[in-house]
Amino acid sequence: MKKLLMGNEAMAHAALEAGVRVVAGYPGTPSSEIVETVARLHAAGSAKGVHVEWSTNEKVALELLFGASLAGARGLFTCKQMGLNVASDALMSLNYVSVRGGLVLVVADDPGPISSQTEQDTRRFAAFAKVPVLDPATPEQAFDMVKVAFDLSERFHTPVIVRPTTRVDHASAFFEVAEQTEALPVPDEGFERDVSKWVIFPRRAFQAHGEINERLRAMAGAFSQEEPFASFNESFAMPQGQFDAATFGIVAGGISAAYAREALRMVAQRAEQAGLALPACRFMQVGTPYPFPHEAMARFSVGLSDVLVIEELDYVLEDELVKFAGRTHAAFNVHGKLTGDARDRGENDVDDIAARIERFLGLSGRLRLRRREMIERGEVVQGIEYPEADSLPVRPPVLCPGCPHRGSFYAVKQALRKTPAVLCGDIGCYTLGNAQPLDAVDTCLCMGAGVTMAQGFSVADPDKKAVAFIGDSTFFASGMTGLANAAYNGHDITVMVLDNATTAMTGSQPHPGTGQTLMGPKNEPLSIEGVLAANGFLHVYHANPLDKDASIVAAKAAIAFEGPSAVIFESPCIQLITPDAPVSVDAQKCTGCKKCITEIGCPGISFDPHAAGPNSGSRGQAVIDTALCNGCDLCVQVCPFKAIECPVSPEEGGQDA
Ligand code: SF4
Numbered sequence: 192m193k194k195l196l197m198g199n200e201a202m203a204h205a206a207l208e209a210g211v212r213v214v215a216g217y218p219g220t221p222s223s224e225i226v227e228t229v230a231r232l233h234a235a236g237s238a239k240g241v242h243v244e245w246s247t248n249e250k251v252a253l254e255l256l257f258g259a260s261l262a263g264a265r266g267l268f269t270c271k272q273m274g275l276n277v278a279s280d281a282l283m284s285l286n287y288v289s290v291r292g293g294l295v296l297v298v299a300d301d302p303g304p305i306s307s308q309t310e311q312d313t314r315r316f317a318a319f320a321k322v323p324v325l326d327p328a329t330p331e332q333a334f335d336m337v338k339v340a341f342d343l344s345e346r347f348h349t350p351v352i353v354r355p356t357t358r359v360d361h362a363s364a365f366f367e368v369a370e371q372t373e374a375l376p377v378p379d380e381g382f383e384r385d386v387s388k389w390v391i392f393p394r395r396a397f398q399a400h401g402e403i404n405e406r407l408r409a410m411a412g413a414f415s416q417e418e419p420f421a422s423f424n425e426s427f428a429m430p431q432g433q434f435d436a437a438t439f440g441i442v443a444g445g446i447s448a449a450y451a452r453e454a455l456r457m458v459a460q461r462a463e464q465a466g467l468a469l470p471a472c473r474f475m476q477v478g479t480p481y482p483f484p485h486e487a488m489a490r491f492s493v494g495l496s497d498v499l500v501i502e503e504l505d506y507v508l509e510d511e512l513v514k515f516a517g518r519t520h521a522a523f524n525v526h527g528k529l530t531g532d533a534r535d536r537g538e539n540d541v542d543d544i545a546a547r548i549e550r551f552l553g554l555s556g557r558l559r560l561r562r563r564e565m566i567e568r569g570e571v572v573q574g575i576e577y578p579e580a581d582s583l584p585v586r587p588p589v590l591c592p593g594c595p596h597r598g599s600f601y602a603v604k605q606a607l608r609k610t611p612a613v614l615c616g617d618i619g620c621y622t623l624g625n626a627q628p629l630d631a632v633d634t635c636l637c638m639g640a641g642v643t644m645a646q647g648f649s650v651a652d653p654d655k656k657a658v659a660f661i662g663d664s665t666f667f668a669s670g671m672t673g674l675a676n677a678a679y680n681g682h683d684i685t686v687m688v689l690d691n692a693t694t695a696m697t698g699s700q701p702h703p704g705t706g707q708t709l710m711g712p713k714n715e716p717l718s719i720e721g722v723l724a725a726n727g728f729l730h731v732y733h734a735n736p737l738d739k740d741a742s743i744v745a746a747k748a749a750i751a752f753e754g755p756s757a758v759i760f761e762s763p764c765i766q767l768i769t770p771d772a773p774v775s776v777d778a779q780k781c782t783g784c785k786k787c788i789t790e791i792g793c794p795g796i797s798f799d800p801h802a803a804g805p806n807s808g809s810r811g812q813a814v815i816d817t818a819l820c821n822g823c824d825l826c827v828q829v830c831p832f833k834a835i836e837c838p839v840s841p842e843e844g845g846q847d848a
C-alpha cells in the first residue's frame with residue numbers, strides 16, 4: 192500500500208512491520224505522532240497484537256518496555272530529547288543489564304529549538320550511555336533505520352537509539368507500507384528467571400561494562416562494512432569519478448546531510464553557469480555516529496587536506512573527525528562549529544550551507560568576480576547568486592483566545608495584588624502565562640520543577656509567597672513527588688493546578704486524569720484532588736477559571752493558608768469543546784479605556800483608534816475579532832463599564848444562538 196506519510200508516521204509503520212509488540216512514550220514535540228499513529232492503526236484493526244500507551248512519563252515508559260523486552264517482546268519507546276533526561280536513570284542501567292526482545296528508542300531532537308528548553312544532542316547522550324545511535328537524514332531513512340534497529344538490538348543485546356530531528360519527523364514522503372501487521376510472538380517460555388543476568392549488582396556491572404565495550408567495537412565494524420549500515424555511511428565524489436583527485440571532503444549528519452547534498456548540487460550548478468571548474472571534493476553522510484564507523488572514515492578520508500563538517504546541535508562528528516585525525520596521524524584539517532566554519536547552534540539551511548561550501552572550496556571570491564564581469568557585459572546573472580530570504584514577521588506565542596489558563600493567571604494575580612510573591616511556572620501551554628499583560632510566570636525549568644522550585648523559594652526567601660503553576664498532564668508526569676516533599680517537609684507553597692483535561696501543548700493527548708487510554712477502554716480517571724490529599728495537601732479549593740470572581744476568591748483562600756495548599760482550576764482546553772458564539776462590544780458603552788486588552792491580553796480583542804462613541808470620544812474603542820473569539824466571557828467580566836456583551840440567545844429574544 193503506497194501512502195504519503197510524515198516521518199513520524201513512517202517510523203510507526205516501520206516498527207509495526209518489524210513486529211513491535213509494546214509501544215510506550217510520553218508526548219513531546221516533535222515526537223508525538225509516532226505513538227498516535229500506532230494507536231490509530233491499532234484502533235483501525237490493522238496493527239494486530241500490539242499494546243500501545245501514553246505512559247505517565249518517559250522513565251515509566253522505558254522501564255515498562257524493559258520489562259517487556261526481558262519477557263522477549265520487541266518494544267518501541269518514543270520521546271523528545273529532554274524526555275530522555277527523565278528516562279536516563281533507566282537507560283544507563285538497562286544497557287548494563289542488556290536487552291532480550293529488541294528495544295528501540297526513537298528520541299526526537301529539536302534544533303532551533305522550536306518547542307524545547309534545550310538544544311541538547313541525543314548523539315552525545317548515546318555516547319554517554321554507550322548505546323548505539325542511528326541518525327536519519329530523511330523520512331525514508333528514518334523508516335529504514337527503525338526497521339533495522341530492532342535486529343541490531345537483538346543481535347547485540349543492546350538498546351538502540353534512532354535520532355530524527357524536527358524536519359525528519361515532520362517532513363512527508365511516499366512509502367510502501369504493509370496493510371496489516373502482526374506483533375512478533377513472545378517466546379513460549381516468556382521471562383526466564385536468571386538473577387546472575389537480570390539483577391544489576393556492582394560485580395555484574397563491572398562484567399557488563401566489558402561486554403558493552405566489546406559490542407561497541409563490533410558494531411563500529413558492522414557500521415563500516417555491513418549492509419544496510421554501510422549505506423547509511425554512504426560517500427561519493429563531485430564531479431563524478433574524481434574520488435582520488437579530491438583533497439576537499441564534506442562530512443554531514445542527520446537532516447544536514449540532506450541539506451548538504453542539495454547545497455553541493457547548487458554550488459556545482461553555479462560554478463558551471465559561471466564557467467568555473469568545481470574543485471573535486473568528496474561527500475560522506477555519517478548515519479551511524481556512535482559507535483563511529485572508523486573504517487568507513489579511513490576509506491573516505493585518505494588523501495584529503497581539509498574536511499568541512501556540517502551538523503546540527505553539537506559538534507559530535509567534528510569531535511570524532513578530530514579524534515580520528517589525531518589517532519591516525521591523518522594530515523587533514525577539520526573545519527566546523529569549533530572553527531567558526533559552521534553554525535554553532537540552531538537549524539541549518541541549504542542556502543547557508545551552500546555559501547559555506549563555496550567558501551570552503553575557495554569559490555566565493557571567484558564567483559563574485561565572475562558575476563561582476565557578467566553584469567558589466569550585460570549578461571544574465573540569474574542563478575549565480577542566492578536569493579536573499581525574505582525575513583518573516585515575528586509572531587510571539589500567546590495563549591489561545593478563550594484559553595482557560597488566562598482566567599487562572601488573571602485570578603492569581605488579582606488575588607496576590609501587592610503581596611510579594613514568586614510565581615513558578617512549568618512546562619506546557621501555560622508557560623505562555625509569562626507574556627504581557629498576564630506576566631504571571633517568573634521561572635520555568637523542566638517538567639515538575641515549578642512545584643519543587645517553589646519550595647526552594649519558600650525556604651530561602653520566606654517573605655515572598657511561593658506559588659507554583661502546574662498543568663494536569665505535568666502534574667501526573669512529574670509533579671507528585673514534589674507534592675509529597677512539600678507536605679513531608681512542611682513547605683509553605685500554593686500549587687495552582689491548571690486542569691484543562693488534556694495534554695494540550697503536544698496535541699491533546701489523554702493522561703491519567705482523563706481515564707482515556709490508547710487501547711480503547713476508559714478507566715476510572717485519577718482524581719487530582721485525591722492525589723493532592725494523598726500527598727498531604729489538605730487545603731484544596733476548586734474554581735472555574737472562566738468565573739473571574741469565584742476564581743479570585745479561591746486563589747485568595749489558598750494563598751492565605753500557611754503551608755501546602757492548592758487550587759484546582761478546572762475548565763477544558765478550548766481545542767476540546769465547541770466554542771460559544773463570539774461576544775461583541777457595545778459602541779454606546781465602550782469608553783476606550785483598554786482595560787480588556789491590558790488586563791487579560793486575549794488575541795480576540797484588538798483596538799480601533801478610529802472607532803467613536805458617546806463614552807469613548809476620540810480615544811477609540813475595543814473591537815472583537817469574531818473569527819478568533821471563543822465566547823469564553825472573561826473579557827465580559829473584566830470590562831468595568833459592561834461594554835462587552837454576550838450574544839442574546841433566541842430564547843431570550845435574540846436573532847442568533
Ligand atoms: S470572550 Fe473575550 S476573552 Fe473570551 S475569547 Fe472572546 S474576546 Fe477573548
Ligand code: SF4
Pocket residue numbers: 776780781782783784785786787788812813829830831832833834835
Ligand atoms: S470594552 Fe470595556 S474594557 Fe474594553 S475598552 Fe471598552 S470600556 Fe474599556
